[in-house]
Amino acid sequence: MNKQIVFFLLTGIMVLSSCQSNTYSSLRSKEVKLIENYISRNQLNILTEEPAEDYVWGEKDYYKVNGYDDMYFHLRQRGDSTPVVANDIIVTRYKKFRLEENADTLSYWNTLDQPYPYEFQYGNTSSCECVGWHIAVQLMQYSGAECEIIIPSKQGFDADQMSVTPYVYIMHIKIKN
Numbered sequence: 001m002n003k004q005i006v007f008f009l010l011t012g013i014m015v016l017s018s019c020q021s022n023t024y025s026s027l028r029s030k031e032v033k034l035i036e037n038y039i040s041r042n043q044l045n046i047l048t049e050e051p052a053e054d055y056v057w058g059e060k061d062y063y064k065v066n067g068y069d070d071m072y073f074h075l076r077q078r079g080d081s082t083p084v085v086a087n088d089i090i091v092t093r094y095k096k097f098r099l100e101e102n103a104d105t106l107s108y109w110n111t112l113d114q115p116y117p118y119e120f121q122y123g124n125t126s127s128c129e130c131v132g133w134h135i136a137v138q139l140m141q142y143s144g145a146e147c148e149i150i151i152p153s154k155q156g157f158d159a160d161q162m163s164v165t166p167y168v169y170i171m172h173i174k175i176k177n
Helices: 002-020 024-041 131-140 158-163
Strands: 045-047 061-064 072-077 089-097 105-108 118-121 146-151 167-175
Touching: 024 146, 072 131, 131 146, 131 167
Parallel strands: 045 061
Antiparallel strands: 061 072, 072 146, 089 105, 089 118, 089 167, 146 167
16 A cells, blocks of 8 residues: 555656656746857847947847847848838748758759748737737838847747747748739
């Protein structure tokens, strides 16, 4: 009888300890550490204030977006003089990869990768639930712009939020005529 009680207690302890390691807060802590490691490994220069519109972005300059935990933005190409405004249809080509070393890249950059680009209505999260993309478009400001963003799961697509997985996106946008 005592052996059965000890067995059930040990089994219960193992089940409880394995459940605790996958709580949302522990997954979020792992995500934050993964983002920190990515920044450190790539020696990124983190800017804490939004750069002025005429700022010349260094290759490793990333703006830590105010008001959004662990979201980082890097402008690669400024774009033309056509400003993006609310409700514009944004046509985007992008590459997506995880933050681990030697991660595979999912590419939707050209017609060989994906015949049609991804389209969404800027400012309407029901057409694209990835809040991080809307924030990136806001920071890019112009059609033809290109950026690289680090998006934590909270600002990502629904599947990223469910799996608590951050991604890096390289995005090129245009306003659909």
